[in-house]
Structures are given as structure tokens and as C-alpha cells.
Amino acid sequence: MADREEFVSVINTLKATFPTITTHQRVLLLQQAVQQYGLSADEAGEILKTSGLVVGESVNYFQVLGLSLEEIQGISENDILVSIEDAHKKCYGESLRAGGLPRSDGRSQEQWRTMLNQARDVLIDPQKRVEHIATINTETSHFDDAFPQDGTPNFNQTSMQLAIPEDMMLIPAGEYHGSSIESIGKSQMNTPNHTIYVGPFYMDKHPVTNAQFKAFTDTNPLWRKAKRRNEWNKSKKKMSIFGRYHDGNYLNHWYENNFPIGMENHPVTNVSWYAAMAYAQWAGKRLPSEAEWEKAARGGLIGQQYPWGNTLDHDMAYFGKDVGTTYSVGQYPPNNYGIHDIAGNVWEWCLDEYALNFYATSHKENPIAGANTAEELDDLLSNFRIFSTDRVIRGGTLFTTSEPMPIANRYGCSPLNTTLRIRLLAKRDPTYSTKYAANIGFRCAWDVRLKSK
8 A cells, every 4th residue: 555545544544533633633643644654744734634634622631521620730640540530431431321322512422432532541641641731721733833834844843743653553442343253153263242442552564474573582582492392392391481481383484593585574473372472572562452453353344254344355365274374464455444464364362361251241341351450461461471371362264264264253272372273173174183273473562551441
């Protein structure tokens, strides 16, 4: 996709979620167009002008939550956070109870809930809160300073820079509607019908590649592949990283610490959940929650089996039982969120513990199985090596069936696993009982805000 088209896609996604932006937000979008997509300020301005986005007054997030500056003056930081969370919970609940009833300001209830989440995410961060208060107090426009009459952008004049991680896409906040696939039946690989709200986050455009993973192992020798099988056996007895954090097939398609020639842009495979977590931590990211993965995979589509629709299409994904190897990432079209290879190529690790009936009983906002509180989530991210329960994998097709996996399919396996045998498929096709059915890779997410309650 051309840079201009990518920027237009970003604007269209933003508009679908929230049609009104502030003058300052417009400046940030123009900065993004120039810095990330290589457009001129005039070209970016014309795209914004024709997009239908409404540029409104600065939003007072205190007013959005029904709070005032006076209420937080003179109280402790902890009390401020409690006030903000209580106000958000109250307003969000009122919006949910309103159903599809439109608001008097013209926004839909989902758009309003997006604004409520934006308000909470800004105000609970002390630094962002200070910046927001300064914006409210000054009510100044940043456009003339950022884009002077000579047309040369001067980004140093703005109070905030738009930092978007490289090779990632912003997935907007909102609900997605998951559904089971009737043709598959009630197997453990199926999710039940469910509606989940997921806050905004960033997702890698494609799975982590061999080249990216090698950069990690080059700087983290403990996560390199053992040179020989007997070396792994010895290290296992010593309880080193090799013995404790994978099943013995770690990076088994690599020769020592080098991936096969010509496969630098193929997704890395044969990695355990522990190795994926270690890479994500090293990269300053994390694995996506299962709900985030499904939200990103659906790309805003409702009731569709695949990221592109309901029809099998070999032009949209790389799949097939006998394809024999992986395929370079990013070669197939992205979905509506700009995400490539989310169906096909390889299975992908998620952050969550695997729970068979999780979505039948989970809470409806940013659920993470095995991490019900912020403290539990912090513990999982910081001390992932001590966790041994099965973890979720999603999206895989390669070596599994002749058809792509529907988005709703899910599976769980030991965090030690680097490959997957699917017993359910073996029952239907005996050829699967003697060979590995899939290889496992991963992609990373990056927070706008951690999601746990």
C-alpha cells in the first residue's frame, strides 16, 4: 500500500471511531503524515479537508467524565485516580444502558464510550494530565506555529509529538462481535458468541520475522539455540534456559544461531511462549491479549469468518496443508486495520492463559485470562518465566488444513511448545497423528494503556 493510501486508511479508521477532532489533534495528524508517510503539509491538509473529519474545540476531559479541576486540587494522587476511575465507570455504565439510543450531541454511544476511555487514559497519567490542564488553560491553537506561512513544518513548536511504533498499526478502541463457526461444531477450538470491548492499542503489521528474532538472540545469548541436541540435554539437567523454557525443538529449522538463507523475512517459527514473551520484553512491547488479537484480526468486520470476508480466497492469505514452508510476511493484502498475515502462515502466541470456556464467563471489557487485576497483569509481564499453565494460540493455518482457519478458532498448548499436534484434527484425518500439524510464531502489541482492570 502506498504511503498516501496508508495515511488515508488511518484517517478513515479514525473517522469511523470518532468523527470530531481538536485543532491540536489535527496538527498531530499532519505531523504524522509528514514524518511517517512522507507527504507534504499541503497534501496532508487536503486529505484531512476532504475526509469529513470535523475539527472542533479542545475537549475538556474533566467535563467529559463529569469532573472539575477544583475537585482534584489539594487531594492525593491516589484519591485523584480513584475519582477518575469511579467517574469513568459511572459514565461508561450509563452509556451501555442507553443501548443504541443516539446522544443529543450527535455522537453514537460507541463514539461516546471511546471518548470516555480517551478521557480516562489521559487523566490517570500524571504527565498527560498536566499537559491536558495546560491545554485547557491556554486554549491556544498550535497550527500556525507548527505550519508557518512558508509551509515548512516546525515540529519543535508543538507541545507533544505523535510517536507511533515502527511497523505497527493503531487499532482503535471499540467493541467487536465474536461468533462461533457453525460448520465446525462445538470443539475446543471455537469461541462462543460474545461481544467484547477492547481499548486502543498498537499491533505489529506482521508476525515477527527470522531477521528480527535473530537480532534478539544476537544480543541475548541465553535465548540462542543450543548447537547440538546433546548440549540441550545437558543444559536441561542444569536447569538452564534451554531446559526450562522450550520442548527441545526450539528454532529447529535454524542452523545453530542462523536462520536458513533467504528466509530473513519469513515469520520465525518453533518458538515457545516463553521465548516470545522474552522477545517482546526486549523489544519494549508485549504479546497481544487474545481479545486484542481477535479485535485486530476482524478489522472492523462483523459476522465474517475471515479477515477479508466469508469467501475462501488464496489471493488473501497463505494457507494449505501441503505448502511445506512459511512465506515472506506482508506479501498478501492487509485487512481493514492494516494487519497482514493474521490468517495463514503460522499460529501466533497470545498473552492469555488458555481457558476452555473463558468467553462464556469473562468480563466484557479488555479481558485477559489469568490476569484479572492490574497487579496480576504486571506480575505476568514481569515474571513470565514462573508461569506454566497452557497459553492461547490463534490464527494458524500452515500445515493444518487445506483451508484457512476462521478468526473464531482458538487453541491452547503448553508454553514450552514450539510446534503443535492437533488431536482434534487427527481424529478426522489420521495423517495428522504422525506429524506436526502447525508451527508456532507470534507478533507483538504495544500499549496505549495496559488493559487489565
